[in-house]
Amino acid sequence: MELDKEAGLKPYPLPLRNVFGEALLNVARENERVVVLDGDLGNSTKAEYVRQNFPDRFFNIGIAESNLVGIGAGLAACDFIPWITSFSSFLLCNAYDQIRLAVAMSNINAKILGSHGGITLGKDGPTQMGIEDLALVGGLPTFVILVPSDPASMHAAVEAATEYVGPVFLRSSRVALPEIYSMDDCPFEIGKANIVRQGGDVTLVGCGIMVAASLRAAAKLSDEGIEARVLDMHTIRPMDIEALITAARETGAMVTAEEHLLHGGMGSNVARVVSQSCPVPMRFVGLADTYTDSAEPEDLLRKYKLLDDDIVDAARQAVAAKAG
Amino acid sequence: MNGTITSKIEVDELREIALQLRLDILEMTTKAGSGHPSSSFSATDIVTALYFGDVLRYRAREPHWPARDRFIMSKGHAAPLLYAVLARAGYFDREMLWTLRQVDSPVQGHPIQDLLPGVEATTGSLGQGLSIGIGHVLGGRLNKRDYDVYVLLGDGECEAGQIWEAAMAASHFKADNLVAILDYNKYQETGPISREMALEPLVEKWQSFGWHVEEADGHNVADVKEKLAIVSEIKDRPSIIIAHTIKGKGVSFVEADFTFHGRALTPEQAEIAREELHGTR
Numbered sequence: 001m002e003l004d005k006e007a008g009l010k011p012y013p014l015p016l017r018n019v020f021g022e023a024l025l026n027v028a029r030e031n032e033r034v035v036v037l038d039g040d041l042g043n044s045t046k047a048e049y050v051r052q053n054f055p056d057r058f059f060n061i062g063i064a065e066s067n068l069v070g071i072g073a074g075l076a077a078c079d080f081i082p083w084i085t086s087f088s089s090f091l092l093c094n095a096y097d098q099i100r101l102a103v104a105m106s107n108i109n110a111k112i113l114g115s116h117g118g119i120t121l122g123k124d125g126p127t128q129m130g131i132e133d134l135a136l137v138g139g140l141p142t143f144v145i146l147v148p149s150d151p152a153s154m155h156a157a158v159e160a161a162t163e164y165v166g167p168v169f170l171r172s173s174r175v176a177l178p179e180i181y182s183m184d185d186c187p188f189e190i191g192k193a194n195i196v197r198q199g200g201d202v203t204l205v206g207c208g209i210m211v212a213a214s215l216r217a218a219a220k221l222s223d224e225g226i227e228a229r230v231l232d233m234h235t236i237r238p239m240d241i242e243a244l245i246t247a248a249r250e251t252g253a254m255v256t257a258e259e260h261l262l263h264g265g266m267g268s269n270v271a272r273v274v275s276q277s278c279p280v281p282m283r284f285v286g287l288a289d290t291y292t293d294s295a296e297p298e299d300l301l302r303k304y305k306l307l308d309d310d311i312v313d314a315a316r317q318a319v320a321a322k323a324g
Numbered sequence: 325m326n327g328t329i330t331s332k333i334e335v336d337e338l339r340e341i342a343l344q345l346r347l348d349i350l351e352m353t354t355k356a357g358s359g360h361p362s363s364s365f366s367a368t369d370i371v372t373a374l375y376f377g378d379v380l381r382y383r384a385r386e387p388h389w390p391a392r393d394r395f396i397m398s399k400g401h402a403a404p405l406l407y408a409v410l411a412r413a414g415y416f417d418r419e420m421l422w423t424l425r426q427v428d429s430p431v432q433g434h435p436i437q438d439l440l441p442g443v444e445a446t447t448g449s450l451g452q453g454l455s456i457g458i459g460h461v462l463g464g465r466l467n468k469r470d471y472d473v474y475v476l477l478g479d480g481e482c483e484a485g486q487i488w489e490a491a492m493a494a495s496h497f498k499a500d501n502l503v504a505i506l507d508y509n510k511y512q513e514t515g516p517i518s519r520e521m522a523l524e525p526l527v528e529k530w531q532s533f534g535w536h537v538e539e540a541d542g543h544n545v546a547d548v549k550e551k552l553a554i555v556s557e558i559k560d561r562p563s564i565i566i567a568h569t570i571k572g573k574g575v576s577f578v579e580a581d582f583t584f585h586g587r588a589l590t591p592e593q594a595e596i597a598r599e600e601l602h603g604t605r
Contacts, residue, residue, distance in 0.1 A: 074455070078463025
């Protein structure tokens with residue numbers, strides 16, 4: 001708790017998925033073109049908040065993700081804004097081809113909510129975890145990819161995704177995330193990374209739960225005399241190339257941190273930008289090529305090295321590798 | 325829709341249109357050097373009845389007219405047929421047909437939604453069109469529109485699980501303005517369906533999923549129209565017309581050889597085919 005305070009983080013009582021449910025209900029209330037499709041997990045994703053308030057605009061399609069996506073595409077063609085909701089893993093793995101043709105290639109105005117992203121869904125284990133979702137959706141050229149990092153940014157992301165015309169993937173989490181922003185002061189522009197901590201020695205680039213972890217790491221690094229800049233890369237595509245180049249140039253070292261496979265995730269995309277425009281030493285925090293266990297989220301984060309201390313180690317290495 | 329009796333004059337007109345469409349399909353695919361003419365030929369009379377038999381309500385100059393009836397070509401490899409029909413219906417210039425499969429042309433190998441006016445869905449990976457049709461049904465209800473949604477299915481396509489997910493959902497949602505038409509030509513890419521992956525009993529399968537089922541001669545436009553009129557009266561459940569067809573219909577040596585599924589006729593073969601098609605007049 002002391003560390004969180006030092007890192008500027010405030011505890012928040014609700015899991016991020018509940019925040020998503022509230023945000024979705026808000027946009028459904030504000031915009032009658034919003035419809036919600038569920039793969040029989042509305043009680044987990046919290047899309048059910050819309051069912052409870054606007055039952056006519058909520059469709060449970062059952063455990064049939066391919067059909068779920070296709071029906072959403074048809075609704076989009078009737079000028080509705082479908083939010084197609086389920087677990088990230090089930091949607092992208094079961095219905096990848098439908099998302100590819102009916103959403104991405106057709107470039108329709110549909111939103112995909114991938115809940116329970118990453119490993120912090122915990123005890124239900126690797127069959128339910130979306131650890132490859134960002135890589136998969138990254139293979140669909142027209143998609144905007146959003147990974148909000150706290151409650152306020154979840155609200156902002158749902159609003160921005162609904163306003164944006166075109167395919168959007170948004171990742172949500174089962175766990176509670178501390179507040180980084182406040183509800184009335186949360187800058188959120190698609191494609192524009194937020195600098196959530198200034199620093200000149202190294203840049204920590206995070207998304208989702210790893211932004212808070214990066215802020216904790218930055219607080220620890222500060223005690224060692226290393227001042228880290230922290231970038232909240234809430235949009236994986238389009239990537240904020242300018243923020244990355246500026247950070248690389250000004251800090252000379254970079255660490256990426258994500259709750260996702262290193263293969264094909266945010267870090268590899270950041271590296272593609274940085275290596276081309278302003279190469280600096282980089283280190284990558286994320287999941288190695290492995291599936292995890294069923295366990296408490298904290299135990300998994302420790303075992304698979306996704307904690308602030310792992311970011312600290314990576315940052316030390318990146319700083320040490322700077323030329324001269 | 326008009327009555328169920330189609331006049332002799334109208335039948336003759338529709339047959340002439342179907343002939344012209346087959347000639348266009350032949351020309352397009354032979355010029356492109358690839359494509360699926362035989363899969364297009366088997367469905368030509370069905371789609372002719374829909375677009376030119378006073379069944380579909382559409383405005384070619386207003387492709388997104390909200391009140392339009394929908395037609396979704398789920399068996400996307402019959403794209404040449406869809407394009408030929410849309411051109412004839414006035415959605416775009418017929419000259420564009422000859423750019424099939426060429427670089428920078430919107431006349432793509434398989435249909436891409438809205439890349440050409442009138443193309444309602446991106447299809448080609450099979451099994452997807454029926455679900456999209458259900459979305460149009462649900463959207464129509466919310467928009468308080470009473471249009472009909474027609475989805476043309478291939479038979480091999482019915483091996484895909486998504487078709488049955490959609491079959492279940494359409495019945496659950498009582499989608500009585502959804503009409504599937506199955507182009508049942510009895511062949512899939514690698515051979516006869518009965519040999520490769522048996523679909524029968526098809527009528528019972530669809531009935532058990534809660535659908536009203538009709539069968540039709542898919543090359544008899546009057547019969548197709550009659551069955552369309554019957555299913556338009558069915559309430560509280562979706563309908564399917566299982567249309568018995570012949571793959572490659574109209575050209576004897578294509579009818580006799582299922583390996584024409586994914587290939588075009590050579591210019592020499594096309595010349596013979598053209599004569600045969602004219603002979604059916």
